[in-house]
Amino acid sequence: MNVERSESNNANPYDVAIAGGGLAGLALSIQLVREGYSVALFEKETYPFHKVCGEYISMESWEFLEELGQPLNDWNLPIIRKVLISAPNGASIEQELPLGGFGISRHKIDAALAVFAQTSGVVLYEATKVMDIAFEKSLFHIQTSAGNFQAKVICGT
Numbered sequence: 001m002n003v004e005r006s007e008s009n010n011a012n013p014y015d016v017a018i019a020g021g022g023l024a025g026l027a028l029s030i031q032l033v034r035e036g037y038s039v040a041l042f043e044k045e046t047y048p049f050h051k052v053c054g055e056y057i058s059m060e061s062w063e064f065l066e067e068l069g070q071p072l073n074d075w076n077l078p079i080i081r082k083v084l085i086s087a088p089n090g091a092s093i094e095q096e097l098p099l100g101g102f103g104i105s106r107h108k109i110d111a112a113l114a115v116f117a118q119t120s121g122v123v124l125y126e127a128t129k130v131m132d133i134a135f136e137k138s139l140f141h142i143q144t145s146a147g148n149f150q151a152k153v154i155c156g157t
Contacts, residue, residue: 015153017038017142020156023113025039040123040125041123042128044123044127044129046128055103057102069116082095129144129145
């Protein structure tokens with residue numbers, strides 16, 4: 001969902017703008033909307049998209065992600081209790097992971113969080129690259145590939 005909101009509508013700047021729609025940006029946007037803030041989230045890609053990083057998430061994040069609205073228990077995710085590192089010569093090291101973790105594709109979790117963020121009230125600008133941010137007259141002015149926006153606070157994630 002791309003909602004058009006430009007500086008011509010600057011009578012109502014966003015409370016918070018977030019540059020970056022990965023796990024941190026999506027989680028922060030949901031938390032802020034729940035607290036009553038108007039939030040714009042700018043992501044240069046379009047959900048869902050593949051990202052190699054983050055396929056392993058520590059178990060200490062499980063409860064947090066469920067509180068954000070992700071039904072992890074329903075997704076039958078693999079629980080990871082040890083790591084095995086191997087070298088090209090065949091040598092390997094195996095180690096137990098005290099906290100353990102779970103495996104999930106960034107494609108899946110980012111897309112699910114993006115949908116949840118939108119339904120929670122986050123204004124999501126996909127395929128929108130943030131090109132410049134300037135602070136002037138008590139507001140951040142955000143120049144993006146989709147136009148210009150304003151916010152009282154900006155977060156880079």
